[in-house]
Amino acid sequence: MEKTGIVGYGAYVPKLRIKAETIADVWGQDAGRIINGLGITEKAVPNKDEDTTTIAVQIGKNALLRAGINPKDIGAVYVGSESHPYAVKPTSTIVAEALGVGTDYTAADTEFACKAGSAAIQMVMGLAGSKMIKFGLAIGADTAQGAPGDPLEYSAAAGGAGFIVGKDKKQFIATLNDTFSYSTDTPDFWRRPKADYPSHGGRFTGGPAYVRHVAGATNGLMDKTGTTVKDYDYVVFHMPNGKFPLAMAKKLDVPKEKLMPGFVVDKIGNTYSGCSLLGLAATLDCAKPGDKILVTSYGSGAGSDSFSITVNDLIDKKRNLAPTTEDYIKDKQYITYPTYAKYRGKIV
Amino acid sequence: MHKANVPMAWRRFKSKYNLVGTKCTKCNSSFYPPRLICPKCRREGKIEEFEFKGTGKIVSYTIIRSGPDGFEKQTPYPIAIVELDEGARVTGQIVDYEDSDLAIGKKVAPVFRKVYESGKEGIIHYGIKFKPEN
Amino acid sequence: MAERVAVIGVGLTKFGELWTKGIRDLAIEAGAKAMEDANMNSKDIDAMYVGNMSAGRFAGQEHLNALIADQTGLNIPSTRVEGACASGSLAVREGMFSILAGQHDIVLVGGAEKMSDVSTAQATTGLMGAADEEWEGFHGLTFPGLYALMAKKHMHDFGTTREQLAAPAIKNHHNAIMNPIAQFPFEITTEKVINATMVADPLTLLDCSPISDGAAAIILARESVARKYTDTPVFIGGTGLSTDALALHDRRTLTALDAAVRASKRAYEMAGVTAKDIQVAEVHDCFTIAEIMAVEDLGFFKKGEGGKATMDGETQIGGKISVNTSGGLKGAGHPVGATGIKQAAEIVMQLRGDIGKRQVSGAEIGLTHNVGGSGATAVVNIFKR
Numbered sequence: 001m002e003k004t005g006i007v008g009y010g011a012y013v014p015k016l017r018i019k020a021e022t023i024a025d026v027w028g029q030d031a032g033r034i035i036n037g038l039g040i041t042e043k044a045v046p047n048k049d050e051d052t053t054t055i056a057v058q059i060g061k062n063a064l065l066r067a068g069i070n071p072k073d074i075g076a077v078y079v080g081s082e083s084h085p086y087a088v089k090p091t092s093t094i095v096a097e098a099l100g101v102g103t104d105y106t107a108a109d110t111e112f113a114c115k116a117g118s119a120a121i122q123m124v125m126g127l128a129g130s131k132m133i134k135f136g137l138a139i140g141a142d143t144a145q146g147a148p149g150d151p152l153e154y155s156a157a158a159g160g161a162g163f164i165v166g167k168d169k170k171q172f173i174a175t176l177n178d179t180f181s182y183s184t185d186t187p188d189f190w191r192r193p194k195a196d197y198p199s200h201g202g203r204f205t206g207g208p209a210y211v212r213h214v215a216g217a218t219n220g221l222m223d224k225t226g227t228t229v230k231d232y233d234y235v236v237f238h239m240p241n242g243k244f245p246l247a248m249a250k251k252l253d254v255p256k257e258k259l260m261p262g263f264v265v266d267k268i269g270n271t272y273s274g275c276s277l278l279g280l281a282a283t284l285d286c287a288k289p290g291d292k293i294l295v296t297s298y299g300s301g302a303g304s305d306s307f308s309i310t311v312n313d314l315i316d317k318k319r320n321l322a323p324t325t326e327d328y329i330k331d332k333q334y335i336t337y338p339t340y341a342k343y344r345g346k347i348v
Numbered sequence: 349m350h351k352a353n354v355p356m357a358w359r360r361f362k363s364k365y366n367l368v369g370t371k372c373t374k375c376n377s378s379f380y381p382p383r384l385i386c387p388k389c390r391r392e393g394k395i396e397e398f399e400f401k402g403t404g405k406i407v408s409y410t411i412i413r414s415g416p417d418g419f420e421k422q423t424p425y426p427i428a429i430v431e432l433d434e435g436a437r438v439t440g441q442i443v444d445y446e447d448s449d450l451a452i453g454k455k456v457a458p459v460f461r462k463v464y465e466s467g468k469e470g471i472i473h474y475g476i477k478f479k480p481e482n
Numbered sequence: 483m484a485e486r487v488a489v490i491g492v493g494l495t496k497f498g499e500l501w502t503k504g505i506r507d508l509a510i511e512a513g514a515k516a517m518e519d520a521n522m523n524s525k526d527i528d529a530m531y532v533g534n535m536s537a538g539r540f541a542g543q544e545h546l547n548a549l550i551a552d553q554t555g556l557n558i559p560s561t562r563v564e565g566a567c568a569s570g571s572l573a574v575r576e577g578m579f580s581i582l583a584g585q586h587d588i589v590l591v592g593g594a595e596k597m598s599d600v601s602t603a604q605a606t607t608g609l610m611g612a613a614d615e616e617w618e619g620f621h622g623l624t625f626p627g628l629y630a631l632m633a634k635k636h637m638h639d640f641g642t643t644r645e646q647l648a649a650p651a652i653k654n655h656h657n658a659i660m661n662p663i664a665q666f667p668f669e670i671t672t673e674k675v676i677n678a679t680m681v682a683d684p685l686t687l688l689d690c691s692p693i694s695d696g697a698a699a700i701i702l703a704r705e706s707v708a709r710k711y712t713d714t715p716v717f718i719g720g721t722g723l724s725t726d727a728l729a730l731h732d733r734r735t736l737t738a739l740d741a742a743v744r745a746s747k748r749a750y751e752m753a754g755v756t757a758k759d760i761q762v763a764e765v766h767d768c769f770t771i772a773e774i775m776a777v778e779d780l781g782f783f784k785k786g787e788g789g790k791a792t793m794d795g796e797t798q799i800g801g802k803i804s805v806n807t808s809g810g811l812k813g814a815g816h817p818v819g820a821t822g823i824k825q826a827a828e829i830v831m832q833l834r835g836d837i838g839k840r841q842v843s844g845a846e847i848g849l850t851h852n853v854g855g856s857g858a859t860a861v862v863n864i865f866k867r
Contacts, residue, residue, distance in 0.1 A: 015444045047443060048422060049461040053474065057460040085462075085472055094474065098365040098460055333446070342421075360616060381617040381729070408638070408736055410630035411683040412622060416607040419622040427623050429631055429731045437731040439618050452638050463621060475620065 001129045005172030006309070008067025008164035008318070011281040012058040012141075013268050013328035014050050017042045018340045020154050026337045027149050034154055039242015043157040043269025045335070046143040048343045050158065052081045053091050055141040055274075057098045059162040062322035063137065064099060066173070067164045072102040074164070075133025076124050080116025080140045080273045081160075082191070082198075084109050095139065106133075113189060114238055115299025116140060116273040117160065122179055122305060124165045135166045142272035147197035148346055155241050155265075160274025161281040161325070173318050174284060174293070177308040178225050182216035189300035200300075209302050210244050211251070217304035218252060218296045225308050229254050232308075233291040236279035238298035239265035261286045262295075267329050280309070282325035287311045357473055364475040367458060369436060371398035380436040402458030402476065404432040409442065409450055418464035426450055430478055441477040449480035457481045487578045488708035488715035489700050489865070490588075491520025492827035497696035497815030498665040505534075505541050505596040505697075509550045512697035512820070513592055520701045520711050527701075528586035530560040533573035533593035534819035539608040541596050550592065559586075566612035567768065568854030569593060570698070570822020571861035575721050577702045587707045593824070594697035595817035605693045609818070612855035614729035626690055626769065628730050628856040630682035633771035635736040637684065639786070642774065644684060646789030648675035650773035650805075651688055651812050653798050658809025660840040665694055665815030675770075689770040691810075696817035698824040716830045719847070719866040720753030722746060728858045737786075739857035742779040746851070746862040750781075753864040755847055757781030760803060760864075762832045762842045764825035766853040767810040776851050777805060780862070804842040807832060822861065825850035829865045 019042045021031035035041055046055070056079050064071055077099075079092040092107035110116040110123070117140015124136025141160030146152030165176065188209035191198040201209070214237055222228060229235070235258045237245040242265050249259050262279030271278055276297035283293055289311055296306040335343070362368050369380030372393040377386060380400055386393030409428035412419070419425070426442040442450065443461060456478035463475040493515025495508050503511075509532070517524055530551055538544045551560035563573040570593035577591040597605050610619040613628060636642050652672060658664035670688055678686035708715040724744035727733050734740055750756055757780055765780070767773035774788035782803050783791045791797060797805035808814045808828040811821060829848035831837040852861045 047461075049441075049443060049463070049477070051462055051472075053472075054459075054461050061460075089471075094365075097361055098474070100366070333444070356616075364620075381614075407731075408631040408635040410627050410634055410685075411680075412624060412627050413680045413682060414606070414624065414626070415622055416610060416619070416624055417603055420603065422622065425622060427621060427627055427631075429736070439621050439623055439729065439731045441621055452635070473620070477621075 002131065002167050003175060004125045004128045004165050004167050005169065005175040006163050007069065007135065007166040007171040007173060008063040009161065009173065009281050009284055010059045010062025010066065010322055011161040011278055011325040011328060012055050012062065013044045013159035013325070014046045015331055015333050016045045016047055016335050017332045018045055018335055018337065022337055023153055038154055039266055040155055040269055041266055043155060044159050044271070045340055045343065046158040051085045051143055052083050052141045053085055053094050055143070055158065055160050056091060056095045056139045056162065059139050059141060059160055060095055060099045060137060063162050063164050065322040066318045069135060069164065071100045074101045074135045074137050075105050076127050076136035077101060077105055077107040078110055078120035078123055078138050080110040080112070080120040081142050082111055082113055082116065082272055083143045083145065112303065113300035114240070114272045114275055115297040115303060115305055117277045118297035118305040121163055121165065125176055125179065128165050128167045131167065135164050137164050138162060140273035140277040142274050144270065144272040145197050150197070152198070152200065155270040157269030157271045159268060159271035159278055161277035172312050173314045174312055175310045177310055178221065179305060179307045180217055180221035180224050181303060181305045182213050182220055183303035184213070186302035188302055205300070209300060210240065210298055211248065213302050213304040214238065214248050214296050214298050215252065217306035218294065221294070221306035221308055227308065231292055232258065232294040234258050234261055234283045234287060234293045236262040236276055236283055236293065236295040238276045238296065239263065239279060240270050242266045264325065264329065278325060284311065284315065285319060285324040285326060287315060289313045289315055354471060357471065365460065367400035367402045367432070367438070367476055369398055369400060370395045378434045378436050380432065380438050400432050400434050400436065402432065403481065404430045404456060406452055406454045406456060407431050407437060408452060418466070428478065430456055442479070443477045444479045455481040486705045486717045487581050487702050488705055488717050489826065489830045490703045490708050490711045490715055491516045491522070491701035492830050493519055493699045494663050494824060494827055495697045496663050497694050497817055499598045500695040503695065505537055505543060505594050506549060506553050508596060508695060508697035509592055509594040510553050512594065512699040513554055513590060516590065516699035516701050522701070522711055524554055524556060526588050527556060527558060527590045529558050529580060529589045530556070531573040531577040531589065531591045532560065532562045533569035533822060534562060535564060535566050535569050535595060536608050536611060536818065537596070539611065540600055540605070565859040566854035567766070567818045568822060568852045568859040568861050569819045571850060571852035571863060574700070574822060574826055574863060575723060575861065578718050578721065581702060581704050587704050589702045590699060591702060591823060592697060592699040593820040593822060595819040596695050597693045597817060598695050602693065618729050624682060626682040626685050629769035629771050630685045631730060632736050632775065633684055636771060636774065639737055642789040644676055645672050646793045647684065647689065647770050647774070648672045649789065649792040650767055650770045651675050653792065654767060654806050654810040654813035657799065657807050657840055658813030660838065661809050661814055664809045664813055665692055666809070666813050685769055691768045691812045691816040694815035694817040696815055696820045698820045698827050700823055700826050700830065714834045716833045717866050718863060719755070720749040720751070720864040722748030722752065722862045724860055726858050728855065730856045733857065738775060738779050739853060739860055741857055741860035742776065742851060742853060742862065745860040746780050749862040749864045753866065755864060759847050760849045761845045762804045762807060762829060762848040763851065764808060764828050765805055765810070765851040767806055767812050768816060768853070772853065773806065773810065780849070780851055799840055799842055807840045807842060822850065822852040825852060826863065833865055833867045
């Protein structure tokens with residue numbers, strides 16, 4: 001198996017935001033308490049004409065801008081999401097058509113709650129590493145759903161990131177050193193067919209779910225690679241809210257500053273399948289050559305994928321070829337709850 | 349009623365997902381939507397596929413308050429005629445705008461968006477819209 | 483041209499929401515009235531031309547040429563003509579040409595549209611069939627939207643004001659009061675137009691012509707035959723037809739309809755007149771901006787001054803040129819296929835001098851301006867006493 005690396009990456013966050021206090025007002029809740037409790041001040045929501053497909057296309061375009069490769073050299077396209085616009089009919093082929101990938105590629109949509117995107121990265125690592133393809137595109141994107149009045153309504157957000165993975169070291173913006181996964185059958189969060197909104201286990205989503213799996217994969221990766229937290233300059237943990245990743249960092253003795261470059265949840269919310277990938281993209285936006293990054297995703301149901309990544313010299317040349325995550329986070333427009341409800345199909 | 353059936357929509361994906369038009373290599377005129385015959389050179393013209401960058405400026409705009417079938421729930425939405433940098437003019441919606449962005453002469457860039465759905469159970473139609481460029 | 487073609491009879495149904503009448507009822511009523519007006523029997527008719535845009539969409543009925551001939555009790559040559567909202571005037575031309583070609587002596591030209599049987603959204607969507615479906619309709623553009631794009635640009639380029647934009651609607655509603663077939667025979671004010679429900683900025687509901695049912699018919703005859711039926715034949719002195727890009731974005735300009743300019747040049751040339759000679763005109767005011775552009779495109783006023791001229795009263799009855807004495811599409815209604823024929827009937831009655839209260843005194847030369855879609859088809863016909 002050859003070592004693979006990231007040859008291009010792209011992020012996208014919709015322009016619209018709703019403030020936590022706007023939502024709290026509607027339900028008569030204490031905004032201060034919510035913001036403090038969840039660690040989220042506002043979240044990104046899709047415009048009325050945005051869905052996982054349109055978000056994934058923009059991500060793919062940005063990744064191609066940085067990769068500078070011919071889209072026809074992409075041999076695999078995977079889009080991970082829990083809000084694919086079709087129940088049957090792949091998002092990935094629409095994305096590939098819009099990106100001009102041609103016809104000689106394999107594709108599938110993946111679903112594993114919030115880690116469908118990181119699973120897609122592992123899939124293209126395997127295909128590129130085994131020389132079955134030259135480049136693979138893995139995207140995690142979501143327009144996450146939160147039931148009206150549910151705590152999830154404060155966090156379920158839209159956005160994502162994607163990575164073009166190749167096997168030619170000269171093209172690596174960052175090397176994918178290794179990956180490790182930790183999976184169990186843990187129903188902490190789910191959505192049955194035809195249900196509009198997901199259900200969740202409340203506090204059960206913490207200890208036996210998020211904590212166990214993120215720690216399991218992160219420790220497993222460090223064991224496998226013989227590394228410790230000290231070896232990493234930056235760490236990204238999946239961000240279902242602004243509290244869990246900070247608690248995880250504390251538990252694993254990760255200094256908070258290592259988390260901060262990729263810590264986007266407080267400003268845009270949890271972008272589900274896009275979340276940890278967006279954290280990685282934001283980290284790459286400010287990392288220096290030689291920096292090491294540890295990323296651990298989390299998907300309910302449940303599992304975590306952990307990655308060890310080393311940033312290469314190319315980062316300085318590639319970073320500014322497409323908008324950064326921060327560019328998207330800064331470009332925002334606030335909407336009211338009725339507009340939000342209309343756009344998210346809660347009333348029509 | 350006007351909603352494209354599946355094959356009608358499918359055969360235009362290439363030109364709808366990106367601004368893929370045509371160009372007459374004899375007189376260098378570019379066309380979007382694609383034309384099969386150059387109106388200037390006619391039989392002497394030579395038509396080739398040509399992809400536009402998609403950046404341009406607003407020639408005129410309006411805000412649709414009463415939408416046709418498939419767009420009823422999208423109102424209000426601005427729609428503009430955009431002159432692309434390469435010369436052709438195209439109709440498209442303006443998205444992610446501030447009110448002050450709706451102005452003749454405003455620079456815009458292309459974005460890939462959902463245009464309409466053929467009902468709850470039909471296919472989703474995607475296409476190019478424009479967002480203001482600062 | 484060796485011999486001229488005359489209009490010897492006109493017939494109109496009421497325009498509006500005519501719940502008890504279908505398209506065949508309307509067409510027959512208009513045809514019968516035209517024959518009565520011409521003092522003739524249906525046996526005298528040699529051929530028929532039927533203008534209709536969209537009976538297939540609005541009533542599920544195609545094959546109107548045979549249907550209308552059959553319902554008239556005739557088995558004569560009958561042809562349906564379609565050019566969106568200009569279908570009626572196209573039918574007039576075809577009828578005229580068939581006489582000039584020596585094929586027929588007397589031809590009935592009718593136009594009909596039944597639009598109120600479908601919902602407003604369906605009617606709006608159906609009308610968009612006259613625009614470029616794949617590249618305009620696809621994006622959610624509507625007909626008010628298309629004309630709003632022109633209005634916005636006209637205001638931007640020439641300083642046409644919101645008040646000026648309202649002027650044609652106010653004048654046409656006023657004229658409609660004097661027209662017994664009109665859909666909207668009541669006065670409106672600038673304030674009402676401006677404060678009406680916004681449809682497509684800057685156009686409000688009162689800038690738009692309505693969805694209407696109705697039919698109109700005229701009877702054409704070669705000059706030598708015409709005199710047998712009437713002492714007041716009105717002749718078609720000239721006709722012009724031009725086309726342009728179907729999609730507005732493909733046109734040279736948004737502030738003029740080049741097809742209308744070209745069609746009018748041809749018609750003026752053929753009739754041996756100029757814009758200055760026209761005393762009364764029915765123009766295609768599907769939207770207020772359309773009338774402003776029409777009076778410019780036809781050469782009545784300089785480009786950019788149509789709004790001001792209308793507001794100054796230059797196009798009211800008895801003004802510099804009387805425009806849309808019938809109430810136009812805005813005041814009288816716009817049953818699409820019937821509109822071009824109704825325009826012809828209005829001008830014929832004006833030139834005969836028997837139109838009643840809205841008579842333009844001494845009218846001898848009149849014109850119709852009928853537009854298909856957002857300007858892809860334009861027909862200008864000139865009538866003379």
